[in-house]
Amino acid sequence: MTTTHTEPAAVASGPGRNVLGLIALITAILGTIFACIPGALILGWVLLPIAFILALVSLFLRDRKRGTGIAALVVSVVGTVIGVVVFFAVVADSFDEAFSDETTVSDPEADASDAEEAGSEDAGSEDAGSEEAADGEQGTRANPYAPGAEISSSDWAVTVNSVDLDATDAVLAENEFNEAPEEGHTYILVDITVQYTGDDPEGSMPMTSVAYVSPEGNTFDGTDMSAMAPNSFDSMSTLYEGASTTGNIALQVPADSLEDGTLKVSPGMLADDVFVAVD
Numbered sequence: 001m002t003t004t005h006t007e008p009a010a011v012a013s014g015p016g017r018n019v020l021g022l023i024a025l026i027t028a029i030l031g032t033i034f035a036c037i038p039g040a041l042i043l044g045w046v047l048l049p050i051a052f053i054l055a056l057v058s059l060f061l062r063d064r065k066r067g068t069g070i071a072a073l074v075v076s077v078v079g080t081v082i083g084v085v086v087f088f089a090v091v092a093d094s095f096d097e098a099f100s101d102e103t104t105v106s107d108p109e110a111d112a113s114d115a116e117e118a119g120s121e122d123a124g125s126e127d128a129g130s131e132e133a134a135d136g137e138q139g140t141r142a143n144p145y146a147p148g149a150e151i152s153s154s155d156w157a158v159t160v161n162s163v164d165l166d167a168t169d170a171v172l173a174e175n176e177f178n179e180a181p182e183e184g185h186t187y188i189l190v191d192i193t194v195q196y197t198g199d200d201p202e203g204s205m206p207m208t209s210v211a212y213v214s215p216e217g218n219t220f221d222g223t224d225m226s227a228m229a230p231n232s233f234d235s236m237s238t239l240y241e242g243a244s245t246t247g248n249i250a251l252q253v254p255a256d257s258l259e260d261g262t263l264k265v266s267p268g269m270l271a272d273d274v275f276v277a278v279d
Contacts, residue, residue, distance in 0.1 A: 018061060021068035024054035028072045032079030038090045044083050052076040103272040105139060107149040141213060144262045144275040151276075153268035155198030158208050160265060161246070163278045164189040165258050171227050171250050178227040186255040188212065188278070189229055190263060195244035203240040207269045212253045212278075215260040220253045227252070 028051035035044030051072055058069035139145055147160045164170070167189040172178050181187055194206045211221035233247030253261065263276040 015063050015065045018058050018064040018066065018068050020054055020061060021058035021064070021066065021070075021072055024051050024058055024072035025068045025075065027051035027054060028075035028079055032075060032082060035079050035083030036086055038086065041083065041087060041090070044079070048076050048079050048083065052080075102153070103267060103274055104152050105145060105149050105274055106152070107138075107145050139274045141262050141275050144277040146277055147279075149274075149276065151265050151267050151274045152197065153271035155196065155200075155204065156206065156208060156267040156271075157195045157197050158265055158267045159193045160210075160263060160276045161191040161193055163191070163263070165278060167250070170230050174230045175228040179225070181252050184255055185252050186258065187227065188251050188253055188258070189248040190251065191231075191246070191248050192233060192265075193244055193246040194233075194239075194267075196239035196241060199241050203238040203243075205238055206235050206245065207267075208235070209264075209266045210249050210251075211264045212251045213262050213264050213275070214254055215257050218254075219264065220251055222249065222251050225250075225252045 027047050031044045031047030031051055033044070034040040034047060037044070055069050055072035055076060058064065058072070059066050137143065145151075147162055149159070151158045151160075165188050166186070168181060168187045170189065171187040172180060190210050190212075192208070192210060194208050196204060196206075198204060209221065211219050213219050227250045229248040229250035231248050233249050234245050237245065239245060259279055261278055263278060264273050265276055266273050
């Protein structure tokens with residue numbers, strides 16, 4: 001009697017590890033991380049497309065698992081979206097930095113007041129804190145600086161020396177062609193000093209703007225009238241480093257509640273506005 005031996009049937013093996021997919025996943029993760037770092041954006045933009053291509057290729061390999069390839073594909077797409085958002089955020093910040101001019105204010109009266117209050121800080125700290133909270137940030141319409149404060153940008157320093165709230169007669173007497181103010185309006189004169197603090201060897205003309213803001217919030221900047229002011233401010237002459245010019249700006253404004261309005265002063269074209277009281 002003969003015994004026959006049968007060979008066991010071969011066990012079919014499943015798909016093998018997808019090494020290319022794993023590499024793509026690691027590359028996509030690194031690319032996403034670098035895409036979130038402003039200083040390493042370029043490296044992220046290099047790695048993410050590579051990861052995307054490797055992920056696509058890994059999905060078409062025979063007898064290889066596709067899980068890591070799919071994950072790499074998803075991560076590379078998400079990383080690209082994140083990279084785009086970060087890129088535009090960086091560009092926006094750079095644009096804002098390049099086209100903005102920080103405004104600073106030096107107020108002699110406030111500095112003197114602070115020095116005086118320093119000696120009695122403990123006694124009045126609670127009252128000072130509540131007053132500051134009520135007034136809000138200084139330089140706003142609700143809490144304007146007093147005339148005499150120096151408002152500066154990177155190239156200009158502007159000081160509102162005084163404000164004449166009853167200047168209609170003076171303006172009309174200055175030039176026979178100056179028209180009388182509209183009904184319910186009056187002329188005011190804003191005496192300012194502007195100094196050029198920049199260092200351009202060719203100098204620059206004053207880039208300062210002054211407007212009156214009524215208690216109701218309407219702005220009057222003088223563009224709708226052409227009255228010549230006595231001792232008129234010269235905005236057309238070139239100033240060189242350290243030079244300054246002083247003069248009056250005439251504004252036609254509502255006569256009602258005139259003293260409750262404020263002046264909006266900008267020391268430069270790209271500088272922030274600062275509000276100054278009219279008295």
